[in-house]
Amino acid sequence: MERVQKYTKPARVFHWMHVGAFLLLLITGIILFVPAFGAAAQDSWTRVIHRIGAVIFVLAPLIQIIANRTTAWASVKRAFAWNGDDLKWATAMPRYYFLGDESAMPPQGEMNTGQKLWYTLLLIFGPIFLVTGILMWFFKYSLPSAVFQWSVFVHDVAFILIFLMFLVHIYLGVIHPMMRKHGGSFSSMVDGTVTAEYAKSHHGKWYKEVAKK
Amino acid sequence: MAEKAILYDSSKCTACRGCQVACKQWWGLPGETTTQRGTYENPPDLSADTWVKIKFKEISNGNGGVEWIFTRRSCMHCTDAACIRVCPTGALYHDPSGVVAYNKDLCSGCGYCVEFCPFDVPRAKGNNLTGIRKIDKCGLCGDRIGNGLTPACVKTCPSGALVFGDQSGLVDVGNKRVQELKSTYPDAYLYGEKELGGLHVMYVLTQTPDVHGLPAHPDVPAAAIATDDILPPLAYALTGLAVVGLGINYLVARANANKEAEAKAKK
Numbered sequence A: 001m002e003r004v005q006k007y008t009k010p011a012r013v014f015h016w017m018h019v020g021a022f023l024l025l026l027i028t029g030i031i032l033f034v035p036a037f038g039a040a041a042q043d044s045w046t047r048v049i050h051r052i053g054a055v056i057f058v059l060a061p062l063i064q065i066i067a068n069r070t071t072a073w074a075s076v077k078r079a080f081a082w083n084g085d086d087l088k089w090a091t092a093m094p095r096y097y098f099l100g101d102e103s104a105m106p107p108q109g110e111m112n113t114g115q116k117l118w119y120t121l122l123l124i125f126g127p128i129f130l131v132t133g134i135l136m137w138f139f140k141y142s143l144p145s146a147v148f149q150w151s152v153f154v155h156d157v158a159f160i161l162i163f164l165m166f167l168v169h170i171y172l173g174v175i176h177p178m179m180r181k182h183g184g185s186f187s188s189m190v191d192g193t194v195t196a197e198y199a200k201s202h203h204g205k206w207y208k209e210v211a212k213k
Numbered sequence B: 001m002a003e004k005a006i007l008y009d010s011s012k013c014t015a016c017r018g019c020q021v022a023c024k025q026w027w028g029l030p031g032e033t034t035t036q037r038g039t040y041e042n043p044p045d046l047s048a049d050t051w052v053k054i055k056f057k058e059i060s061n062g063n064g065g066v067e068w069i070f071t072r073r074s075c076m077h078c079t080d081a082a083c084i085r086v087c088p089t090g091a092l093y094h095d096p097s098g099v100v101a102y103n104k105d106l107c108s109g110c111g112y113c114v115e116f117c118p119f120d121v122p123r124a125k126g127n128n129l130t131g132i133r134k135i136d137k138c139g140l141c142g143d144r145i146g147n148g149l150t151p152a153c154v155k156t157c158p159s160g161a162l163v164f165g166d167q168s169g170l171v172d173v174g175n176k177r178v179q180e181l182k183s184t185y186p187d188a189y190l191y192g193e194k195e196l197g198g199l200h201v202m203y204v205l206t207q208t209p210d211v212h213g214l215p216a217h218p219d220v221p222a223a224a225i226a227t228d229d230i231l232p233p234l235a236y237a238l239t240g241l242a243v244v245g246l247g248i249n250y251l252v253a254r255a256n257a258n259k260e261a262e263a264k265a266k267k
């Protein structure tokens, strides 16, 4: 089957570092949040891992952005380049995800509407985690208790929302029957390529650009 | 087991600080090196190694003299305990006598109890960068009272300012003492009978709570209720909904994909 390159190797490496850090944060966070798992946090080890995870979670994308200033900026611009097709995508999406009906799906660029949404959410939630996390970590003894108390609350709200959206993200990207049918997007995270068939159906506009080159 | 309590009578306290010493002795806690700050009050604050201390305060007695106000500082063993609510590991829990007991092995060092305690009692010791810490606070000598003894501080108190017994009985003792004191101290008050569902350490105060440095209306912080009573059920419900929703989507989408495949195969 014909394959097209979607992500470079450094992009994939940084993505997996970010994923790994996120999973560490998620698991060690759940341990503190769900009382039934709480005992796993004894002697502070999961909290140490949470801190290491946080450092990687913040540094990986920063290093990537600094190392690839131009392409990183281009990808941020792409993520925020909303247009009429995004609205069409949103209205056609239920028929696609339930009935497998692709007829009304508008052609998409390198990032489709769903991916743009996920990107935007990370750009919103990342800083919320970071700010509340830093308040709890470094300002525990210098700011009033109320700051700490509400930081825990906000951190938890962000955690619940990002966890739910993460479920949807994984489901739509990897598990959904249509993803399996086309070979899906997961391979782009592994070897950087997607099948031409997937590229055509999910990123039509982008596929045309690549095919021209 | 009936609920137990300590009753501290500030009008009988001489601030000998025997309770501080007895506590350290029974629990093997090290002394702290402090500097002279111009007061007999020492050490300056509670710490992971100082679970009880007497606070000194001087107020005007109304005719040009001063009066010393003593207030005990230690865990108040609340019935509605914020620390137990926010503790992620279950290291803090109520034992059958109503005491806020502490299983140090389970402690994760998160320090939520430190930040949420309405009385500013638990203290953490450890490394704040890595977060490897342990909390400490008074456990009302759970080992001693479990064996029919009184807490070390009560045992040593020479002036009768500290007594130990059934909570309900001590409420009566405290209220009676407050009545006796009213003529000399019109603000006398039994602190802890109603506060936070009843404290297992009650104070006979000669002054209003703020003069003693106690919150007049101690409360479980709203953030604790929001974080520990509201968010978890919401999170579980939303996760359940998401899993069911995605599951339904999976079944419908797969059925349709199969139908299409069959239709293609027939052609």
Ligand code: HEM
Pocket (backbone or CB within 6 Å): A022, A025, A026, A028, A029, A030, A032, A033, A047, A048, A050, A054, A055, A057, A058, A126, A129, A130, A132, A133, A134, A136, A137, A152, A155, A156, A159, A162, A163, B088, B110, B131, B227
């Ligand atoms: C961006 C960097 C982040 C930093 C600096 C950070 C830091 C912290 C800190 C300091 C705590 C308090 C407990 C402790 O002292 O160990 C905490 C708790 C927690 N974190 Fe994070 N965190 C970050 C990202 C995340 C992410 C991405 C998630 C989940 C997806 C997460 C989920 C949680 C949860 C669930 C808790 C427990 C809150 C509770 O006990 O209710 N954190 N975090």
